Amino acid sequence: LADVSKIATDDYVGFTFFVGCMAMMAASAFFFLSMNDFDKKWKTSILVSGLITFIAAVHYWYMRDYWAAFEESPTFFRYVDWVLTVPLMCVEFYLILKVAGARKSLMWKLILASVVMLVTGYFGEAVYNTGSGPAVWGLISGIAYFYIVYEIWLGSAKKLATEAGGAVLKAHKLLCWFVLVGWAIYPLGYMAGTPGWYDGLANLGLNMDVIYNIGDAINKIGFGLVVYGAAIAARDKN
Amino acid sequence: LADVSKIATDDYVGFTFFVGCMAMMAASAFFFLSMNDFDKKWKTSILVSGLITFIAAVHYWYMRDYWAAFEESPTFFRYVDWVLTVPLMCVEFYLILKVAGARKSLMWKLILASVVMLVTGYFGEAVYNTGSGPAVWGLISGIAYFYIVYEIWLGSAKKLATEAGGAVLKAHKLLCWFVLVGWAIYPLGYMAGTPGWYDGLANLGLNMDVIYNIGDAINKIGFGLVVYGAAIAARDKN
Ligand SMILES: CC1=C(/C=C/C(C)=C/C=C/C(C)=C/C=O)C(C)(C)CCC1
Ligand SMILES: CC1=C(/C=C/C(C)=C/C=C/C(C)=C/C=O)C(C)(C)CCC1
Incomplete structure (x- = not known):
């Protein structure tokens, strides 16, 4: 018997799972197939962009079916996905700033903060998810989030980007905006899905x-396209 | 258990789903495997052609099984597919005209119009699909469609193509015909499948x-082959 299930025409949540899944697959094909057009430095960054969307594609495939079968939020799989993709985004920041002399310690600081952000977020969303649990754990998660924002916008990462200039600085700035605005979408979703003082949302x-x-979609594909755009800009300049 | 189901020998709809699925897969292999024969500019265009058929291949795989399992039209998945592939076709127009100085705003205008066309079409086909719903939403969708036709046939895109001349102009003209004639197949299908003043159809x-x-099949594979042909023509001239 075929591995399909009926989907209601007004299941907009299901719609976004299906569109998201396919968009991630197409984006991975795009990054993997175009990475060889660039020199070594940028090639690795584009490969990592492809890994991020590829990891998401596999999880969306699962989450899409999970949603179709149970009409239930696949929180578990989201965090499986994020705990891999968010640290990889931290790696992206490091890779881009490497030419400017970024050290591995910067990368590890960002990765550590992102893991703290996600583990505490998971506690609030899936484990201690009643009473004041979500608000408290969400707050800790938010602090880790702001630490990342601080580090890239004002900390040592910013200094390195300014020194590098050119395509690197432009890409870094754009990615900083992704973290500040694009990533802020997630706490919004969290507040919409858990009880707390923010129930009005x-x-x-x-x-x-x-x-x-x-x-x-914005943060994985958009993030990757910014890196791709920077690689193009750097290539055209030479 | 094998993931197959029995199919009646006179299930011609099922037949076209199966043929379509395989044709999309073969076309993707073709575009992906030949893209490296071309220089950067055309390579990206051929890669995008491959993405379009790849996205369709995945959805046809699903729709084919959906049809086999339920003998029901997989409208939902068609729109999931179109909402990704039609904007990518707008990207193709932009990529081809980039040498002639096309700006991103042209691409975004076309993408926006295509999304309006599809969202309103979905409303008419799947949500407000009784009474005058399909006719009204179909009309709005049609207006967005004609805006796209206008923009590429007579608007700024046409001007850029004329300036570029050569293989670019030829490819642009052919793609314009696809949009005018090939895309017109869809409103026909819509009218055949929804109630309205056009019930005679x-x-x-x-x-x-x-x-x-x-x-x-015509619009995804044919469209891609036109781009491929233009890339060949441009290569042979140099
Ligand atoms: C601040 C905050 C959160 C932040 C989550 C973020 C920022 C997730 C980012 C995910 C990305 C970028 C995934 C993609 O690829 C949580 C965990 C929802 C819990 C509530 C507080
Ligand atoms: C005008 C119009 C429509 C147009 C659909 C089109 C033009 C779809 C194109 C799809 C393509 C090109 C897919 C392929 O790859 C709808 C939505 C049926 C609704 C009725 C009015």
């Missing part, structure tokens, strides 16, 4: 999964 | 899915 009729799916 | 015995499947 849930009443806006926002759906947590739709928000997360839009966030993932 | 349905009585011709046309089947919506067969029409959509033929349209997809």
